[in-house]
Amino acid sequence: MFLAQVHVTYKPSILDPQAVAIKNAMHRLNFTTVDAVTQGKYFELTLDVDSAEQAQAQAEAICDQLLANPNMETYRYDVKELAQS
Template identity: 50%
Template sequence: MYKAEIYVNYKPSVLDPKAEVIKQTLARLGDTNVATVLVGKYFELTLAADSQAAAEEQIDRICDSMLANVNMESYRFTVQAVAQ
């Protein structure tokens, strides 16, 4: 069994309106030293695979086809073996 932790965020060239609202609100609340805010999605998947490489390949395919809009978002993930 393998556990994947996946993070999906907008690409740097895409405006993130939620992050901008959070940044502006923080400034109004007095936190004017916040330079950037990143809002994203987090997923955890546990899967049975023959190897870590096979699990990573499957997770990459899942991210490309379903979890991330690859035109606007980028993703990164880690995969580690877990006890059954």
């Protein structure tokens, strides 16, 4: 079993109004050293496959086909083997 931890965010060229609102709120709360904010989505996928290579291939396919909009978003993931119980 493997765990894929997936982070999806907007591409740098895409305006992220929620992140802009968060940054503005931080500045109103006197966190004025914050220069930029990126917000996104986080997913954990438990994959019942035999190898790390299979887990990476599955995570990649799931991200491309479902979790991220490739026109607007980018993603990254880490795959870890889960301890056997």
